[in-house]
Amino acid sequence: MRDVGGRVRRPADCGAAAPRQRVLFIGKRYYTNRDALLDRYGRIFELPSRWVGMGIAAQLWLVDYHGRVAWHGEVEGLPLFSTPVFGTRFVRALLAQVLAVGKRRRPTHVVASGDCYIGLLGWLLARLCGARFAFDVYDRYDLFQGYRALPGFDPWKFLLARSDRLLFASRVLASDCDPAASRSAIVPNGIDPERFFPRDRDLCRAEFGLDTQTTFVGYAGSLDPDRGIEDLLEAVELLRRDGRDIALLLAGAQRAGLDLQRPWVRYLGNLPPQRVPVALGCCDVLALPYRSTPYLDMASSCKIAEYLACARPIAATRTPNLQSNFPQQASQLEARLAEPGDAQSLARSIDAQLRDPVVVASQPQMNWQCVAAHAAVALGLTPRPDEACPDPAARA
16 A cells, blocks of 8 residues: 555554554754655654554654744654744644643653754653653764753753663764663664665666766765765866776755866756665765764764665775674675775775675665664564564674
8 A cells, every 4th residue: 555655555564552652753854954844754754654654653743943834734644743943833832742631642752853952852741741751863963063061951961861762873872872771772774665776777877867878986965074075076086087987976965165066077966865766876886985073983874774775886984884883784895995084095995896896785674664663662662573574773
């Protein structure tokens, strides 16, 4: 059966939730240059959406830091409402959860994801409702640009200490924040296998009007400096100077100060999520040029699982983002991993993958269905998934 979004909705195969369990998931509407409502993107949308498909009574509250218009309705079977952070609708949404009639509609579980301020909102709401609180940590929120610790009060440390359950997207992040692992569970970022799968290269290129003769090295995602985009540009230029007839295919939100005006760069803009897999399918080699930074080293990028699912050779740097979260794949690529921040090393990695491609295996359990099923188990919402849903956090 397909829902209104065209995605196949699978029957619940991981058990049903107890009827009294009601989950409120609170997250940022805009993050990683995406709109969780319109793009239906990322863990903030996927986790509660998949839970609903498993028979769990879940709803999603999106906090909008940028817009002024509220929205409520149902998306792919998921009850969803979005409120601007400033205004009466935000307060009304908060009160509606606390004052639910006869306590029968109050959440029994509150999950907050996106940053520490949304975490504090979730913690407060959980305490007012007598609900269990889970803090979903997919990045080092205390390193976000807008984060501020007040005198005598550090929201980051407070939430790590006071949450009933901690969900971490990254092993390194979990180890750093909860060394004893007493309340934590690894819930990695997943992919939609109906979008990310091996595609015919020439058919993909036809969709973007690209010729079939050019050798393309590709990257799709954030173009921030820490992602090593300047290193990738320099690496491709070095290879071209050495006689390699290659071009660079880029997709992502443009940023100030990034110069892409080169004849061998094809910039596709910030593509909608459904077109990103097609862009990846155009490439001969996919680049993961991340630098080593305190923020990125503790992250778990969706991009890695997406690249793997596309079955293309990957030229990557040696960072914990890859090595800790995908140890088997990193081991298979070890001889070809580049040093972070080193354009010459990255050029050698790209060249090796062009001359003698090594395609490493994907991880089938990294789909959102399995990720959400194991997240539900970690929260005590469902019985343990059956063998059809292996643990996506299990080390190879």
